[in-house]
Amino acid sequence: MLRFYDTLTSEKRDFVPRIEGEVSLYSCGPTVYDVPHVGHARTALTYDVLVRYLRWRGLKVVYAANITDIDDNIIARAQREGSTEPEIAATYEKAYVDQLDRLGIVHPDHRTRATEYIAEMISTIETLLERNMAYVLDSGVYFDVSELADYGALVHRSVDDLREGAGARVEVDSEKDDPLDFALWKAAKPGEPTWDSPWGPGRPGWHIECVAMSLGILGPGFDIHGGGTDLAFPHHENERAEAVGTGVEFARTWIHSAMVNVDGEKMSKSLGNFTTLADILDAFDPRILRLLMLQTHYRKTMEMNRDALEAAGQALARFDALDRTAAAAGLASADVDSQIIDEFVAAMDDDMGTPKAVATIFETLRAANAALGSGDTERAAVLTSTVDELRGVLGIGTAGASGASQGEDEAIDALVAQRDEARAAKDFATSDRIRDELAEQGIVVEDKPTGATWHRA
RNA sequence: GCGUCGGUGCCCGAGCGGCCCAAGGGAAGGGACUGCAAAUCCCUACAGUCGCGGGUUCAAAUCCCGCCCGGCGCUCCA
Structure with a gap:
């Protein structure tokens, strides 16, 4: 039985898709105003593995992910560089997708951009106004938090608690009824890109895009909404408020992946520990980053540094060594060991227990090597095929x-x-002498009973 | 301050009431194999206070309470 930890209810729950055998998933992508960093990779990888696993389990998956291609940061960068918002967004969307491709992240079935859904957003806002969940000011249209009974439920905070934080830290627009009320539509400001709307020219607020896209593509009551934990508030809370405010059922399960720390702290440019994905993938085999990330549970903050990557690199080398050994021994492909598969499935079914799943693969790997060493090629073939199968599931x-x-x-x-x-x-x-010469070229020679083999270090 | 997640060996990191004298990976020591290596396998040390202090239970790393420490959120953020 598949189980996921649901942020809204704070518990692991049995997963029952709204349509049997079919899973609908929406995951929040990045705002494309800069190059992607390792944190983006972790989030993308979490849903990549989820999709791969569900499909391998025989479920049909419809996976939608967005690109936020209009927001303050993009506008600011366009102005700073004398560029345009669409150019900035296109540049960094490409950078994002290119790097994820290197990591072998599966493409979503729908990769949508905020600016492609303006009409749907406007219509959602109209619905909220009709239902008195929102109000119009000169500066834009705002969601009325007081109209929603359980605002704050996703982050388990009361409205009063949240208001305290908002009042203390956010510059309050004195016109707003409540400091917690947030923009659905922002009235045009000089020099900013705008779209026409019933409330005059302007641009959409941040959260409304994900509501329009997720419900537009997947429909009401879709199965899973994902994203990084840092998005839980305000973004996901507000998405939820908007969607529920229109009277439809929103996501049935909320999955949040944890952050990546560098040197014990969240990475950020100001701390000087900003680690771009490209830098890491230039220096390390992308599979190393993938393996390292899968060895930590997706809900736990993970540490990223050179030592950790190198350790994962050593571990990955064992997979490649098995490939070579198996090839040298001429192992045929065989049926997988169903007991090991069951063990793997049990780990993955339990809230995507990739660390345990990886452990199972390593145990199988060692058993395969042992069988090979003792000359039991039949068993070795079964175990090697099992390793290959499970590696494939995890990418x-x-x-x-x-x-x-x-x-x-x-x-x-x-x-x-x-x-x-x-x-x-x-x-x-x-x-x-020959071996030394080859070593200088980065070639490692290994002597095997069946003759020498070589590979690049 | 409030919310939330966590604090497990030298490092990373599973486990979350008995199967735990605690998985898996890395690093370390020994052995086998090898002409020597590499790769591989086997063994060993690593956690004997699973942050600290109480409690519940026949039984706790695992549940409850308090405290200390850290991440994240409360502000654009994956």
Whole structure:
């Protein structure tokens, strides 16, 4: 039985999709005004693995994710750089998608942009006005928090508590009825991009876009709404308020993935520990980052640093080593071990227990190596196939092509063959010299009963 | 301050009432294999106060209360 921890109810609950066998998922993507960082990767990866797993389990998944392509930050950057909002958004959306592609993140079925849903947002706002859940001021249209009974439910705060925080920290628009009331539509300001609306030219508030897109694509009462925990308030709380305010059922389960810390703190430019995704993926095999992240549960804050990445790199090398060993032994593909699969499924079904699932794979990996070592190729084939199957579910595939030319590879083959001859003749001086030469080129030679193999370090 | 999540070996990190003298990964020591390596396997030390103090229970890392410490949220944020 699939179970997920639901932020709204603060408990793990059995997951029953609204349509049997079909899961609808909406996940909040980034505001594209800068290059993506490792935090974006963790959030994207959480839902990537969820989608991969559900599909592997035989469920149909409709996955929608948004791109916020209009907001204060984008406008500010466009003005600063003498560019335009669409240009800034397009540039950083591409940067985001490009980096996620390197990580092998599955593409959502619907990747929508806020500016493509203006009409739907306006119509949602009209509904809220009709139902007296909102009011119009010169500065825009605002949601009336006092009209919603359980505002604050997602973050488990009372309206009074929230108001205390809002009054103390947010510059209160004195016109607003309540400091907690938030903008659905912002009236045009000079120099800003605008869209026409019944309330004059302006642009949408932040939260309304996700309501329009998620309900527009997935329909009322969709199964899962995801995003990073930092979005729980105010963004998700306000989304929920807006959607419920229109009288429809919103997300049935709320999943929030935790933050990535660098040097024990949330990364930020001001702290100087901002770690871009590109920097990490340039320095490490993308599968290393994926494995490292999956070794921590998605709801737990994780630490990201060079040591952790290097440790994960060593772990990943064991997968690649098994690939080589299995290939050298000529293992045929075999049926998977159903008991191990069951163990994996039990771990994943329990609120996406990827750390335990990964542990199961490593145990199987060791057993496969042991079987190989003892000459039990039949068992080794079963275990290796099981490892491959489960790696696939988590997106930890085999090593990619090195990018080296065929000629280079042939030259290395020739040297390795030459070394084999020298070894056969017990000319170890020569064989060691060749091995050292290859090592300098980053080539590791391994002697196996079936002959030497080599790979790039 | 309020809310929320957490504090487990040298490091990372599962477990969340008995199966725990606590998974898995990394690093460390020993052995096997190897001409020597690499890879692999086996063994060992690592946690004997699972942040601290109370309590509940036949039984607690796991539940309850209090305290200390940290992340995140309360402000744009994945």
